Amino acid sequence: MKYVPTHKRVVRGKRIHETVEERHSKLELEKRTPELSIERVEAEFLVPTIEIFVETEQVRRLKDRVKLWIKVGYPPHIVGPTGCGKTTLAMQVARELGRPTVWINGDEQMTTTDLIGGYSEMEAESVRDRFVHNVMLAKDRTKFTWVDNPLTLACKYGYTLVYNEFSRAKPEANNVLLSVLEENILELPTMFGDERYIKVHPDFTAIFTSNSIEYAGVHKPQDALLDRMVDIYMDYYDFDTEVKIVQAHTGMPLQEAKKVVKAVRILREKLPEPHKPGTRAEIMICQGLNAMDGYSKEDLEQIYMDILATKIGEPKELLKKGGLIREILSETYGDA
Incomplete structure (x- = not known):
């Protein structure tokens, strides 16, 4: 006896199981997710792209020294004359760490806000509700939106911070780094409550570059901060x-x-x-x-x-x- 359906069957809801093709596509996307995340973050913060990196024995030794101190837990501070390749070296090391990189350039006008972020906009909201015909409920609320800058992002999510021209910023702008490098705590002075303090992510890494002190526009960083770094002096290559x-x-x-x-x-x-x-x-x-x-x-x-x-x-x-x-x-x- 053969069963002949008289009504078209309607399937509601969605499938529970994935096809083989869907599963393979999902696995491939999972493999590429860290790479895609790196590309997104670095594009958002206009991180310079190092198209060409020449590695000789001398370059390799310098690069290995930078990586050594990162592994030990101290941020490297690459110091050397202008045009000798400090920034290229720092960016190459950051790339090889395999995590998103955020970038900031020091200058005379830099403030702590440029490092940690601040309130970028104010949103005002008003509610007028006549829930009873002769009574009106009025409520006004002002909301401020906080925007993270590179140091805060790196501390929150374990990104690599490349602070280029570190010594061109005035020492007081960099005071916020003291607690980051010593206590692994980032303080956001203009925030309130439990959002004022951020526990630094264990994958957080910072690489600093500076010109030698003889150059114009260079400030001597505070000793307390230099004590928490490892200075790697770099000269011109052979x-x-x-x-x-x-x-x-x-x-x-x-x-x-x-x-x-x-x-x-x-x-x-x-x-x-x-x-x-x-x-x-x-x-x-x-x-x-x-x-x-x-x-x-x-x-x-x-x-x-x-x-x-x-x-x-x-x-x-x-x-x-x-x-x-x-x-x-x-x-x-x-x-x-």
Whole structure:
């Protein structure tokens, strides 16, 4: 006997079980969730992307030192001359930690609010209710919206904070870091009640970078804060490392890259600390030369002057530095 349904069956609700395809898609998404989270956070806070990172033995040793102190539990403070690669090193270490990175740049005008956040808007709400025809209930409420800034986000969720140009901020702006690094507590001075204190997430990491104290616009951080960090002093990379970095960023042929690096390094030895050109200057020179369709001796001198004759106070200094550059180019390039 065969059963023939007379009514179309209606299925209500949703399926309890997943198909094999749905299960595989879900597992794939779970694998990518940390990566997607990192991309979302870093895009929101405009974290610089390190497209090119050249790793030689010297770079690897520096990177391993930074990672060592992070593992021990002390924030590394990378100190060195401008243009030597401090920020690139810090960002590469942050990337390899595998957690979202938030970024902040120190400057003269920075305040504690720039680090922790503050109230960004006020919302006013009014209620008028005539629940009895001759009685009106009136209620006004004002609500303030708090917005977290990089330090608070990093402390709450275990992100990596890269504080670039740390020593350019005034010491009083950084006082809030004392309790974070010592007691693992972040205090939000303008908050109230139990929201005033945040327990620092165990995965929280901070990496600081600063120019040497000889540079203009640099403030000496308070000793109490420096005692809670590990200073890693970084100098310019060696000749071979700089050549590889320049080639990676510009595609300059090896022999030409060597000439540029050699010329800049000679000039570096003849100038006082704040005026020494860094690896960044070598990259800029190569980019300028690459952009020209061939160049004469005068063009070569002009490119070098444009990049290296910076931080000049008066015309007399420009003439002196120009003569020094021409002398070095003659030594490096010959009469060609």
